[in-house]
Amino acid sequence: MFGQFLLNLFIALLWLLLVDAPTPEITTFFSGFVVGIGILYVMHRFFGTRFYLNRVIKLINLILLFIKEILISSFSVMKQILTPKLNITPGIFTYKTNLEGEWEVTALALLLTLTPGSVVMEVSEKGDVFYIHAMDIEQSKEEVIRSIGKYEKAIMEVTRE
Amino acid sequence: MTFELAIILLPFIVAACIPIFYRRLPKKVIGWVVLVVPLSLFLLLTTYIPRIAKNQTFSNNYEWIPSFNINFTTYLDGLSLIFSLLITGVGSLVILYSIFYLSKKESLHHFYCYLLLFMGAMLGVVFSDHLLVLYAFWELTSVSSFLLIAFWHHRKASRAGARKSMTITVSGGIAMLVGFLMLYSMSGTFSIQEIISNIAGISEHALFIPALVLVLLGAFTKSAQFPFHIWLPDAMEAPTPVSAYLHSATMVKAGIYIVARFTPIFGGEMTWFWAVTGVGLLTLFWGSFNAVKQVDLKALLAFSTVSQLGLIMSLLGLGSIAVYLGYSQDSIIYTQAAFAALFHLINHSTFKGALFMMVGIVDHEIGTRDIRRLGGLMPILPFTFTVALIGSLSMAGMPPFNGFLSKEMFFAATLKITQLDVFSIDSLGVVIPVIAWVASIFTFVYCLIIVGKTFFGKIKPDILDKNPHEAPIGMLIPPFILIGLVVGIFVFPNLLGHYILQPAMASIYPTFPSTEELTPHISAWHGLNMELWMTIGVVILGGTLYYFLKRWKPIYRWIPQRFTLNSLYETIISFSENVSENLTKRYMTGNLTHYFSYIYMVFVIVVAGIFFLTDSFEWSLMSNSSVESFELILVFVVIFAAVAILFTTSRIASVLLNGVLGYSVAFFFVIFRAPDLALTQLVVESVTTALFLICFKFLPDLTPERTSKRVKFTNGVISILVGATVTIVGLAVINYEKFETISTYFEDAYNLAGGKNIVNTILGDFRAFDTMLEVVVLFIAGLGVYTIIKLKAKKGDADIEN
Amino acid sequence: MKETIMLVALTLFMIAIAILLYRVIMGPSMPDRAIALDTIGVNLISAIAIVSILLNTKAFLEAILILGILAFIGTIAFSKYIERGVIVERKGDN
Amino acid sequence: MNNLIVLPLIIPIITGIILVFLRSSIMLQRVISIITMITVSVISFLLLDIVQTEGIIRLDFSGWLPPFGILFVADSFALLLVLTASVVTTICLLYAFSTIGKDNEKMFFYPFVMFLIAGVNGSFLTGDIFNLFVCFEVMLLASYVLVAMGGKKVQLRESLKYVLINVVASWLFLVALAFLYGTVKTLNMAHIAERVAEAGQEPLLTTVAILFLLVFGLKAGLLLFFWLPGSYSVPPAAVQALFSALLTKVGIYALIRTFTLMFPLNQEITHTLIGIMAGITIIAGCLGALSGRDVYTIGTYNVIIGVGFILIGLAAGTETAMTGAVYYLMHDMVAKALLFLIIGMMVYLTDETIIKNMSGLIRNYPLFGWIYFIVLLALTGIPPLSGFVGKILIGQGALEAESYILLAIGFASSIIVLYSLLRIFLASFFGETTISFEDRKRIPKGAYSSFILLAISIVFIGVGAESLAVYVKDAVNTLINPSVYIDAVLKE
């Protein structure tokens, strides 16, 4: 229930932002809240799980991590593209994670996908094993193993007590 | 309401009552009840004779569609009186006859209903002064005749005969209608009498001759004139009373009526003279010539009717010359032809009616009408023989019967006309009496055949087995009344001439001052003149020909079957059916691709054609806005994506490329300052693509187009032309800047409609109605998708296909 | 000058789209085309942003978000189609 | 009260939607739909009467003055067609009750009919050319579903073609609209007329007009009728009747409006072209009708002939000719509806479509047979039935306009109409009866009542032509003097 309330606030905020009034008004926020109630009513059955929003700072950290990763990985891809002669050995490898729960798994998978040279192709049925395609398998393997602990920690800081 | 209207309506009213009440009446009674109608009408009409004889006419107007000058105008004069007396008189006799002729098992209510319809229609024809109402009744006679011919519709021949008669007579009627419309457009009135009185004003009109021809077409088809006569023999499939009534005494004479009625209008034209006389004579000859070869008595009578109708027609043609010449002492003489026509019209009805009834009796009692199986019936059917003999001799033009009188007058008229030198008669005229004479010889021959082959000679044994006997008295009374008239008219022709024919002559020659002059004195003996010599020749030559009939009859086989008019008709029918089928099938292939190419070709030809014909192309870059490089690239992206769709072999690729197009169009909308459009286009494009993908589950992948190079090339050319047409017209339209757009009004949207998004205020307010309906469209589509998915034909549902 | 640079950027994005079009047309595999279309959509987002600046209007900013959403939905739809032949499954399919 | 004139469109729409909610109760659906159509018929008749006394009425939606908003304009011409269409639909519904089948009824048959008639009525009434497009689409979408209703093999095949052709036709309509807006910069039909007149209908405008000629021609089956025989042969009889009565007529209506109101100038080009197209249409229709060996082919090609014949009236263009066209339009709607209802019943009774395989129907169903005979006569133009007045007025008009070839083609076509329909009568109704009286299928009462009502209408339009004359004349007055319409719309 609490999570949903937060979500509602979030929608109201979103609303306020979307309306783009010159100065934010409380009435706009309220109407956003009403809109949120509507949406939540339609959607509430999708939300069996809890929703944590109070770890904003951790979240920001995580987001920054995301940004950093995309920057690095993009430039490494571009480097590959612009290299006159392609010298890569693509391949698929597996990685087993300790994270559990859909949000954690998803966040990690996204992070891994943003990691230079790797894209998560499959998640095992249990959600514990990732099958990762690597642009250059040797290099990526190393890189993933190096940074994965860092990722898992950043995620857990947001998701766990 | 006047009597004339009542006369027309009574048969219809009774006809309408029959289907309602017939179940409550005993079957026998229907006929007797129906008989009351013509009988009472006949008696009523006789009361008009004295007044009509004084050249009174009776005219009444009843409004039907006054807004378009369509009114019910009855007009009763001498000409209509003759016909109406025939219609009701012969009608009475025929109904009396039919009561005994038709078996109780027949659906008598149908029969009498049709018969009364016909009677009413016929009376309507002769009593109508209004062209369109006349036409209405005219077609109704065709319709009722159709129904009567098809009375035994389980017989194939009946249906064929009915179809033929209806097709030919209604077609003629339609031609006549066009003629009537032309008369109206020339004269501004639908009233025959008014047209007659204003004839000078229209006879120079360019449409006058076409109108004449079209009206004649109607008359000729109805009166079975060559070459339209072919329906009449086939119409003999009708019950014999019908043949006696419609197809000899009345309906076929409607054409005669029309010609007589329109003689004051068209009579002065050479076309009229030659068409009516020529076609009449040709019909006269052809009918009599062909009658001889018939073996079915009824068919023989049918051809004889054709021939006699030709005779009457030609007489009216000859009489029309008097109209051309105008009133003078010299021209009076030519009116006698018309007089003879009317006279013979009545005579023919008497003897031909009697003959048909005779044949009906033979058929009824003996069971066949085939002269090859008949013979020697005189002792068995003595009364019937009497009818046959008198009727035939009258028809052959022998004294002391009425046919003799009119035939003599006919010869006289043909001879007189040769002395004229108008309408190139001086060179061609001599043919007229010759044809008349030759035709009369054949007439004599077939009259002998009727009597000789049926009543003389040896009786065939198989007929005797049936134990034939004379007909019941009820079937004999009507023909005896008729042959009584045959003799009676011969004895007192001038009574008829004075009271009946003279007023009718006044109708044909309204401009001639004295009707007395128009009425010759008819006498049986007028000296040993040329006419009589011709008759004597007829008897001698005809007798000889009859005697040697077997010797020369094979000449009929000279004309192969497939060159006869009948087979020509059949050929035309089947040819037009086949040709139309082939033609239609050739382009109506059912192949959608073909249909599209027709549409596109018409589009290109018509639009581009008109565009260039009218020299509409104007174009300049003056008012065009600038093009940035990125826009140019986008244009090329669109072009490449579009062209690539043509070559792709995968459905997904084509849908994806269509998506590229859609997104590019959306971006164009961005560039062209259309935010709402861009948004909508983006969403719709994506949803459409998703729809494609969802539906692909049920659809096959693309296959290479297995079309020939030629087809591909043609399609390519068509496509390029279509695109080019849109482009050139589009360029010209851009260049066209004459008007200020109404859109500027919407720029005040905030004040008017309280919104700042102009497009949205248009959609939601100014043109909200469009939006409302567009929502409905969307809803229908959604519901429709649901319906056609859920509603599947059951296994058992047979697909009925053509 | 600013406008010229932005026009250059816009042209660059268009060039990218044109290049991607090659991938859409040529494939060879279905996922190749899908990726390329997705990327075209994403590039269009930038293009719309630049046009918005050039036209000095906020009217198209919704389009940016929408395009992002649609490109995403589209890619999901395509990948499901490629993977399973069905976009909307029933339970027990799969 | 001007709002009245939106009712012929809005009532069926609302009913259609409500019927969606009443899906399970077929009885209720029937009752409501028939009441709706009767109401609409009555309203349109009232409107017709009001227009006689008060002149053309218009309704500016949302109150926006023309030419800026959308509006409905009710003149006698539009209202006569609305009235006829509504009456015919009412009667076809009666027929549908007993024949259409529960499956279809549950699958929103009545809502689709409601939407169809709403689109048709909207097309007749609208005074805005783009709104005409939208109304067309309402009508078309409903017709798409109705053609396919039943889901049989042939139906789907033909309806797909029908839909595709119409999609292209609608596309052409949009192209034409684009060019129209590009030139005259307005959408209000009266305003267009005014501007076109102001520009003297220059060649470019004539080209645009020609484009509309093709667009509406495609809908009307004028020259571009290829789609018609196939798609009109497959749906249930009630739908066939509705289609042949209404759909092509909407196209004809649009053609008449376009070339009397918006593009009346430059007739040497436009009307000549219409004349040529009408002539070819009639000839092709005659060939098709002659070629037919089954009831559907003969019936559908007769629809095509009818279209050509009416447009002779437009091509001739004189007052008389237009009067004839209006009469003939009404006649054709009623008569074609009846023809197709009868054809459908024949097929139902015999499970045959080839005429020679049916025989002697009249013995088991005498009234049915005679009603067919009446239609036959009416369609041939035999007086005093419905076809007569229209036919002779068109004939007179053609004479006035000296269009002799069209006159000849038009009247000659009557012979083919007669011949082709007579073939059905002789082969199918007459002849030896193949099914015994005891084994015969029964004709449902509802079907009979619809036959009788339509037959009565046929007799009424013919015999009672005078009672319609005042309306028809008023309608034609507007067509001949477009300024009447323009003033009613643009001058307050």
Added chain:
Amino acid sequence: MNAKEIIEWGAILLILLGGIISVISALGLIRLPDVYTRSHAASKSSTLAVLVSLTGAFIYFWFHDGYVSIRLILGIIFVFITAPVAGHLICRAAYRSRVPLAEGSGEDELKPLLFANEENKELKIDNN
């Protein structure tokens, strides 16, 4: 040139940078050997191109018009979140629909798991 000017110029250069990155990654989609490697270019550098240019646009609007566009931010976030998901889904779909890895690829630990039983079968579903 004041601070506002400078920031505006920075925004514009960001946009230009985005354009350049975009072209490069588009080239990547042409150049890279198989769909999986191409998806790296799509899901990373193309995304970056958009993010960079959107950021530029955001900054420009902010400093030029004083307009903080939340929609732009939302757009950025949206693209940012969804790009890797899209990459993931497409790669998975490609693999499951048997689009082959490029020649010269290294190990493939997924193959035994998915297609263990059908080693050498050439299978294709709607895949060109």
Added chain:
Amino acid sequence: MESLIVVLVGILVSVGTYLILSRHMIRVIVGTAILSHAVHLLILAMGGLKKGIVPLLGQSEGEFTDALPQALILTAIVISFATTAFLLVLAYRTYKTNGTADFRELRGVSDE
């Protein structure tokens, strides 16, 4: 720009027409989609392109671009979407019942 767009429209129309003249259902339907794109651009071009500002009041100064064609296109887009949706479903139902997606084989009448 207007002329360029009109030419582009012409090319799109040609492509769409060619596809519509194909035998395969899907090509024909894609053809209709392309025709729709073309005509939407055409309508827009008829109102003049890039000749004013976005038709939103109160955002910037200047003459507005013609908003009416935009509204018309919006309606047209929705209608064409509705039609396309129906068309697609009809096409696949036809394919499933008739067993072919080839219009030459869907002729009916004459070949049966």
Added chain:
Amino acid sequence: MKINDVILRTVVKGVVFIILTLGVYLFFSGHNAPGGGFIGGLVLGSGIVLLYITYDLETVHKKMPFDFKKVAALGVLLATGSAIGSLYFNAPFLSQTDGYFNIPILGEKHLTTVTIFEAGVALTVIGTLVTIILSISEDE
């Protein structure tokens, strides 16, 4: 190996809110900015369709048990009904009224009957869009 959609489903859960909110926003903003009933409805509909794509028919149907045909019908009814309302006031068909109303909490608001009309439009779009996609997807 069975497909594990965890990533997709998780992200969609978040993303759908953005989409739906945007949809509602677009719906309301149409009067003064790009948007309106149509686009709003389309975006909302797309959001629902996204759910169907991500999950499966049954799951979504269980959680959103609407008959979308009736949603669409209701939409049309609203759109036409708001138009018919004007008949009652003897104003031309489709006339819209608007005014500024003081509503508790929300304060003074500009309300017009256009909003009802637009809501009808939006509902129709949503209902139709989902009906179409569901009908096809349910087809065997």
